[in-house]
Amino acid sequence: MSVVKGNNTIVVSRQVKDTALCYHCGAECLSENIAYDNKTFCCEGCKLVYEIVSHNGMCDYYKISAHPGLSQIKPLRKDKYAYLDNEAIASSLYKFTDGKNIIVTLYIPGVHCSSCMWLLEHLYKLNAGITESRLNFTAKEVTIRFDKQVISLRQVIELLATIGYEPYISLDDANKKQPKNYNKKSIYKLGVAGFCFGNIMLMSFPEYLSDNTIEGQYASLFRILNLALSLPVFFYSASDFFKNAWKSYRQKAINIDAPVALAILITFARSVYEIVTGSGAGYLDSMSGIVFFMLAGRMIQDKTYQSISFHRDYQSYFPIAVNVVSNEGVASTSLKDLKKGDIIELYHDDIIPADAVITDGRGRIDYSFVTGESEPVSVTAGETIYAGGRQTGEKMRAQITKPVASSYLTSLWNHHTFSRNKAEQNNKKSFVHLLAGNFTIVLFALVMVTGIYWALNDPAKILPSVSAMLIIACPCALLLASTFTDGSLMRLLSINGLYLRDAFVIEQLGKINHVVFDKTGTLTSGSTDISTKGHELTMEEKDLVFTAASSSKHPYSMALVKYLPGCKKLNMEKWEEIPGKGIEAIVNGNYIKIGSAAFIDLPVTDAKANFYVLVNNKLTAFYIMPVIRKGIPGMLGKLSGTHGLSLLSGDNDKQKPYLQKLFGRNTELLFRQQPVDKLSYIDVLQKKGKKVLMIGDGLNDAGALQQSNVGITLADDINNFTPSCDAILKAENFSNLPSLLRLSKAGKKIINLSFGISLIYNIIGLYFSVQGKMNPLLAAILMPLSTLSIVLVTVGISNLYTRYIGLRINPESQPQYKT
Amino acid sequence: MSVLYVLVLVSILVASVFLGAFIWSVRSNQFEDNSGASMRMLHDNDNPQH
Numbered sequence: 063m064s065v066v067k068g069n070n071t072i073v074v075s076r077q078v079k080d081t082a083l084c085y086h087c088g089a090e091c092l093s094e095n096i097a098y099d100n101k102t103f104c105c106e107g108c109k110l111v112y113e114i115v116s117h118n119g120m121c122d123y124y125k126i127s128a129h130p131g132l133s134q135i136k137p138l139r140k141d142k143y144a145y146l147d148n149e150a151i152a153s154s155l156y157k158f159t160d161g162k163n164i165i166v167t168l169y170i171p172g173v174h175c176s177s178c179m180w181l182l183e184h185l186y187k188l189n190a191g192i193t194e195s196r197l198n199f200t201a202k203e204v205t206i207r208f209d210k211q212v213i214s215l216r217q218v219i220e221l222l223a224t225i226g227y228e229p230y231i232s233l234d235d236a237n238k239k240q241p242k243n244y245n246k247k248s249i250y251k252l253g254v255a256g257f258c259f260g261n262i263m264l265m266s267f268p269e270y271l272s273d274n275t276i277e278g279q280y281a282s283l284f285r286i287l288n289l290a291l292s293l294p295v296f297f298y299s300a301s302d303f304f305k306n307a308w309k310s311y312r313q314k315a316i317n318i319d320a321p322v323a324l325a326i327l328i329t330f331a332r333s334v335y336e337i338v339t340g341s342g343a344g345y346l347d348s349m350s351g352i353v354f355f356m357l358a359g360r361m362i363q364d365k366t367y368q369s370i371s372f373h374r375d376y377q378s379y380f381p382i383a384v385n386v387v388s389n390e391g392v393a394s395t396s397l398k399d400l401k402k403g404d405i406i407e408l409y410h411d412d413i414i415p416a417d418a419v420i421t422d423g424r425g426r427i428d429y430s431f432v433t434g435e436s437e438p439v440s441v442t443a444g445e446t447i448y449a450g451g452r453q454t455g456e457k458m459r460a461q462i463t464k465p466v467a468s469s470y471l472t473s474l475w476n477h478h479t480f481s482r483n484k485a486e487q488n489n490k491k492s493f494v495h496l497l498a499g500n501f502t503i504v505l506f507a508l509v510m511v512t513g514i515y516w517a518l519n520d521p522a523k524i525l526p527s528v529s530a531m532l533i534i535a536c537p538c539a540l541l542l543a544s545t546f547t548d549g550s551l552m553r554l555l556s557i558n559g560l561y562l563r564d565a566f567v568i569e570q571l572g573k574i575n576h577v578v579f580d581k582t583g584t585l586t587s588g589s590t591d592i593s594t595k596g597h598e599l600t601m602e603e604k605d606l607v608f609t610a611a612s613s614s615k616h617p618y619s620m621a622l623v624k625y626l627p628g629c630k631k632l633n634m635e636k637w638e639e640i641p642g643k644g645i646e647a648i649v650n651g652n653y654i655k656i657g658s659a660a661f662i663d664l665p666v667t668d669a670k671a672n673f674y675v676l677v678n679n680k681l682t683a684f685y686i687m688p689v690i691r692k693g694i695p696g697m698l699g700k701l702s703g704t705h706g707l708s709l710l711s712g713d714n715d716k717q718k719p720y721l722q723k724l725f726g727r728n729t730e731l732l733f734r735q736q737p738v739d740k741l742s743y744i745d746v747l748q749k750k751g752k753k754v755l756m757i758g759d760g761l762n763d764a765g766a767l768q769q770s771n772v773g774i775t776l777a778d779d780i781n782n783f784t785p786s787c788d789a790i791l792k793a794e795n796f797s798n799l800p801s802l803l804r805l806s807k808a809g810k811k812i813i814n815l816s817f818g819i820s821l822i823y824n825i826i827g828l829y830f831s832v833q834g835k836m837n838p839l840l841a842a843i844l845m846p847l848s849t850l851s852i853v854l855v856t857v858g859i860s861n862l863y864t865r866y867i868g869l870r871i872n873p874e875s876q877p878q879y880k881t
Numbered sequence: 882m883s884v885l886y887v888l889v890l891v892s893i894l895v896a897s898v899f900l901g902a903f904i905w906s907v908r909s910n911q912f913e914d915n916s917g918a919s920m921r922m923l924h925d926n927d928n929p930q931h
Binding site for chain 2: 176179180197198200201246249253254257265284
């Protein structure tokens, strides 16, 4: 379901002969009438963009990529951004202002190709007030600097909207001021560790290659330089390991960082001791190397998708301002200042910001995103409308009855489920920490035994042997194995359309044994299918019905028009639409009625039909069925063999018989579920010991997504609004779900395998060190060798396995640039 | 052999220059947008202000 305006799916067009493609967006042109400059366009909107672009001499836009634009079929409402004239609201979006120049950063979901970047960075050509614009392509954010005296923020945003790059502005933008969570520190730490590691290796070469014949003065020179170079590694780059270890000690739960930090500490202490006393060269090269590789692994694992947000709540769904009616007229008011009793004005496509009662006009409220109901609800004056619904009718007025924060929809966020930090909990539960904990306990037992043994036999050997053990037995290999596996799996999953919030989701996903589906927007797509019963319309009758329906804006009429393609529009003698009931018309002398059973006023055989069409006393019943997404039946069949399934729908049970057949007889299908019902259903499953995966798409699933072990949001366009979740799955990849779950399950096995391989290196190292034959050169060879083999094994096996289960391992080819 | 002292010092200095360049590149936000720069370089720059 698409909820963000101006965010239409990009049409991938293949040149088909005989059909003209829109020069701007590449969509098929249904009529040849819209032309300009010998070029055809699919709609007036696209033509307008072309006119602006070509008028300003910016036709390079169309040369860089073919059909770079987005379809402009949905016109922009004239006063949509009028609220930005209110300086208080506008300034909440400013990133910087000196009174004259203003800098704003806007999120533009439509950015997708090189042409987009070119146009957005040449905005100064369109308006002299814009002095600079720069696009962050990865984050889809454009930063614009403009002169307040020449152009206002509203004009800047309207300019962007008219050239087809409408920014997405929500209440969230006004509230958050902090920059994106972008971790520069970890890049510095990695860079410093790499620098020191390389130079320490270089300085250690004389030590590796000499047979203790290196002259004394040089030996100490290199050793002291090594020591100096290792200080930034120990105190700066490795600091996170110490911090995490300390945290785990305080919380009395050993995580993997604790033994790693201990090993780093011991290695450093022993190396300092050896260098200071002149008894040896220490193992600073190995220490800085391992820190460098571990940081690299962490970075690969923590790679995030900048343009996708996993933490959205209702705030990013709500608009930033609404029109409030007062004695002085209509004025834009920031949503934060909206009070109980205010009268607001809502237009077509506006979102209701708070629970309210209609005072004037009537509405058709689409609640599909908040409740899962697929049919819009007709409401008239005096009825209550709920926050989160979308008005799809004409202009109406309503009085606020509850403040924004305590509305029906927003109160869901006060549920205790939302107060826990799921990411942190998942991290703590990871088997890697458990393994590291057990590993540490065994290691300490061995160290104790060794220590006691030497205390009884030769006390002088306690320290060297114990420290050697602690150094060799560092579980860095485990850390490397898990981070590189996670990073590699996250990359492979994202290639196949599943974007994870963080790496810990992989392990949770591998444990899932029960999958709960939402219906509206998840199993079904936004489009509908129509079936009929009763009298079959002839070609002539179809034209008549088409004519009567095409003048109405009711969703059923619009669906009917779509259902009757290629029909001709005829003359109408009479046409009347009775709101909430139907249409009555006389076309070419034929009497036509379209509407509900009560409106038709004839005995009907099936009360379940959505509406009826009466042409010259011949009755046809129409059923509107949401279309089930492609590949769903096959996917459910595959999944039911390995996982338990359930369906939770906020919708009515009209489709139950069909869905029951799809899911199998033993699957529980529940309808008319409120958001809180969904949440508690998952809670009950979990109390029975199930690991639950929830797949939903709307705000009505937000509670269930949060409560479940893993919550996946299905999205037709991953840059659209999605409720807070653990992962986002592209709708086109939905049928691959069983394979994606299998791949996640493999993660644990791959980590165990590569950990096993690295243990072989540890045993080799231990074998030499026990005999006192461990020299720095051998250590310097073993360390990178084991790291390299872990990386190769994890990346190699995860790629091979992905191909084996039939998923893609390479991203889809990028769109070709015109030469 | 004392030339070794000079050489070691020079090598560390050269390496430090690269470290400095790296820190500068992170500071100037060059790691923020990994895919944008590759497209931007193909565009003709005809903005007189730049």
